[in-house]
Amino acid sequence: MAVTLADVAARARVSAATVSRVLSGNYPVAESTRNRVLRAVDELEYVVNGPASALAAATSDLVGVLVNDIADPFFGIMAGAVQAEMGAPAGEPGRGGEKLAVICNTGGSPERELNYLTLLQRQRAAAVVLTGGAVEHPDHAAAVAAKASRLAASGTRVVLCGRPPIADATTLTFDNRGGARRLTEHLLTLGHRRIGYVAGPAERTTTRHRLEGHRAALGAAGLDADLERLTVHGLYDRASGYDATLELLRRDRGLTAIVAANDTIALGVCAALRDQGLRIPEDVSVAGFDDLPFSADAVPALTTMRLPLHEAGARAGRLALGREPQPPGGVAMVRAELMARASTAPPRG
């Protein structure tokens, strides 16, 4: 039905093996025959059969990228960067080299995460990149670790980007704890003493680490007594930020600052404050985390911790392709940088 290697071979008057060698390019072939083959390929509009090739070679050119929510720029940026590294380079369509990045949306669900891992294992993926925070349920963590080991054992490279290290995987962790600490210290330095915190879902590593950093900063200042009362958990979305802010104000109308676990939440925080007639930063300072593109454009511009998501994703992509040396110990930390902008200022009076 479709054109096969054999057809090309016949037309070029060579053996199938030769055609295969020309196409994969990793074997010497005489210039003249190579041209003949290439011409036949063009004339026949031949396209390699990926599954057949993967079966014979026992490895495919798929690279899986797992994200919690592809509609969230936090993940979109990382995924895009990973995929850019795979590069289907212009000019040589259909010929060797390109990897196909498979972006899988888990929706934050542990089951779907495992399902996708299985699907990728079934496809004999060349590599898998897990992005974003992990769920901390012991069972799930163990299951993921087991899957990762099995993947690694069967030749699939496993790379983590933005979550804590596990065995058999190269890891790019984000310095969530340190970043969160420096962010809260920034607020303390400005003079704030009553600081609310809007956290993410309790079971995620990112949530816990950022909260720990916040706590550490407060503790160092002897202010951690109120921590629990002034912390509200929600999802990593705008609506949660909005609701959590109302709750925080209910608990302590005298808050002078609110730290959000990420920028998206911070947007909701700002909206709620405005709806309550409070000005930012005059009445309440607001800070986020991640420094997503929209944060610099918020009004007022949002103070936040910048995570180099694009760079991290690109590096994860290179690690997945084995194009970059492993960091020492298989783990590298990505640091966060304070972007002090207009949404934070000293408290009034």
Place this chain on the structure above:
Amino acid sequence: MAVTLADVAARARVSAATVSRVLSGNYPVAESTRNRVLRAVDELEYVVNGPASALAAATSDLVGVLVNDIADPFFGIMAGAVQAEMGAPAGEPGRGGEKLAVICNTGGSPERELNYLTLLQRQRAAAVVLTGGAVEHPDHAAAVAAKASRLAASGTRVVLCGRPPIADATTLTFDNRGGARRLTEHLLTLGHRRIGYVAGPAERTTTRHRLEGHRAALGAAGLDADLERLTVHGLYDRASGYDATLELLRRDRGLTAIVAANDTIALGVCAALRDQGLRIPEDVSVAGFDDLPFSADAVPALTTMRLPLHEAGARAGRLALGREPQPPGGVAMVRAELMARASTAPPRG
């Protein structure tokens, strides 16, 4: 090396054929043997070899989703919705049914678009969903159409989501022209007469259609003389909106409204206006297009045309799976809805 069908068959004391039948589920198998097989699968932690299965069955469970920029929520939302329809349903990991959505980031480059199409063809993808506006270069359009036909001919379903119809593909077009027209009419109704327009890249269908809608509204009001002078092209990003706004103000400081080709551009427009000391909407009204999540949270909240991106993506996903009947003629139009918010108001005086 890895566990194969044969291993499972041996352990379950049946033939490989039977195991295959149990796993694909589309063939009668006695209850007792089925259970025996399933148990063996579990005990051996067997995972189907995707490539082998795809080779034998001449079809894979991959579905390609092409996007211009996965870091842009416009595409992230659609892609996420498509993928959600593929659903790796929780509870039955590794067994039949699930499709794997492959999200491919073209970066808006025609070459990469074609490359990915070839890659997907090579993988014998079950379906391909092309999202967002198309590039209008005649050569490229022809090349894409040809690829689409070839894909369709080889059994790959082709679905378009947000671009004009082509042969051999089911299409969900967006009513960019009508939406843009209604948006500008909204401004005209408010009393605006000097309206700037920040367009996207000239060669994209989305850009042209939205501009045509704008022009139609102006024309109907007898205001199209200034159209060219008050239109600036750029990319679909924030920086372009910023720069274009400065240029527009240079051309006509007396503008009372600026329409942006999408919300992201509108964000840049707002930033530029603010930096120029102009208030929104008192001095200049601003409108966008798409209604991305951040638009409602902008300050002031952005007037825009809402496109039901999630619904459209979900429907595209279902069409790709053949789970939804074709629309009449293979083409359905997705309408845009005016979201009149605080960023537009009558001009002063």
Place this chain on the structure above:
DNA sequence: CTGTTAGCGCATTCAC
């Protein structure tokens, strides 16, 4: 440098 020979792991005829 090039051709020949074997599978890769599974889905599908066919028989039984």
Place this chain on the structure above:
DNA sequence: GTGAATGCGCTAACAG
């Protein structure tokens, strides 16, 4: 309802 046999299209030794 189940097993045995065949081939999907390609790559990887091995010869030559």
